[in-house]
Amino acid sequence: xxxxxxxxxxxxxxxxxxxxxxxxxxxxxxxxxxxxxxxxxxxxxxxxxxxxxxxxxxxxxxxxxxxxxxxxxxxx
Numbered sequence: 001x002x003x004x005x006x007x008x009x010x011x012x013x014x015x016x017x018x019x020x021x022x023x024x025x026x027x028x029x030x031x032x033x034x035x036x037x038x039x040x041x042x043x044x045x046x047x048x049x050x051x052x053x054x055x056x057x058x059x060x061x062x063x064x065x066x067x068x069x070x071x072x073x074x075x076x
Contacts, residue, residue, distance in 0.1 A: 008061060011054035018051075026051040 017024040029048040032040060 004061070008054065008058045012058045016051055016054040026055070 016026055019025055026048070029044065029051065032044070033048065
């Protein structure tokens, strides 16, 4: 179980944020989309999906764990 969390957090902090300078890549892409995505090409969307995938997997697994906690508390 711990290995799964180590991989997910490690992937999110490395692959999800790389390159780090001048700002994390995913933040730049999200700002671009929030600003209307003017001039974005298919490669930019693909890049957004690749850099966002570790974060989405991490959030999905956090949601599963929270759901398990609520379900177990509800049954007690």
